[in-house]
Amino acid sequence: MNSIDTRTQILDIAQDLVQRVGVNAMSYQDISEAVGIRKASIHYYFPSKDDLVAALLDRYNDYFLRLVDGIIAQPDSAEVKLRRYCSLFEATLSSGNGDKACLYGMVGAELVTLKHPLVERVTTFYRDNEARLGQILNQGRESGEFGFVGDPQAMAALIFSLLEGGFLVARAHGGATQYRAIVEQLMQLVKG
Amino acid sequence: MNSIDTRTQILDIAQDLVQRVGVNAMSYQDISEAVGIRKASIHYYFPSKDDLVAALLDRYNDYFLRLVDGIIAQPDSAEVKLRRYCSLFEATLSSGNGDKACLYGMVGAELVTLKHPLVERVTTFYRDNEARLGQILNQGRESGEFGFVGDPQAMAALIFSLLEGGFLVARAHGGATQYRAIVEQLMQLVKG
């Protein structure tokens, strides 16, 4: 099963690189040095760079949405669920050094330079996340925990944009502390 | 003054490219084709790519902050000022095709790939914008227009992250309509 291990190592390193420097600045050369194989060997697992990025996005999508669904399925209050959702993002920001952004946030910034099958993955990820945020907000509205004004779906879109943006801004200015302050301010607004 | 015109043309085209595809994907070749000169001639005005990007950021910083200061100086309500501030962003999103992001948002996403004198410009731009948003929010708090809970400076940081993120997300999903809906939802939250 050495081949599976190598494939996973490549994906892990590639994801780390994309989260730091973006898709365009990530190269087979960088990956090969970090993994300890030659860059030609990477083409054995991922013939083209688009194949690699697609695999990256699919793996992250499955991983992330499964975590989110796990949070939603728990019998917790809506506030706890929303806080946990925001923490999913923060965990990435804090892991390793503080210079990693959300994978889909980075890819979204470079969206125009991507080919079509990749673009659709990004829009789908955004839509799915907003839908799940909407579920949490609806629960909070019904239970009376959340008293924010306006449409829950509009609020879900706002929160998702806020978290993606908060990630990128925090990297330049304030770091995890600033991100946490923003989430705290958000919680106050949602409770209303 | 033909030289000044050419220099401005280069900056205009380069800015448009960075807002669409990012710093790393923007090339002297792309610029030369759009301006109608050879790429070697661009080096006459901007010896290195870092020189070009620095000039780009400085010009945009001056232009944008002057607009913001103009908005703040007017004898308008805080709500009008905040709406105008958000519209500054939206104007960029709508200009040309809908696939442009905020210049500093794009550069922020690629922050890790930038050299140091450029990084500082980005952090300064973020800080200056949050400070000005804080001014507007304070005015609204004092006049009684804004009833949001929490610290105005934390709220300013939240709004700035939201607008930068809203930009990037809207490009992938929903466009100017989605961005406008987010701003509308924000206004409701700020009024409290």
Added chain:
DNA sequence: GTCTATAGCGCGATAGAC
């Protein structure tokens, strides 16, 4: 100021030995 020409590098990708 703008041009042609070119250097030098890193990139994604492929062929073929082992």
Added chain:
DNA sequence: GTCTATCGCGCTATAGAC
């Protein structure tokens, strides 16, 4: 599966003619 070797491209940047 992993390697060496190499191709062809696009990039930033420079030298020097006009």
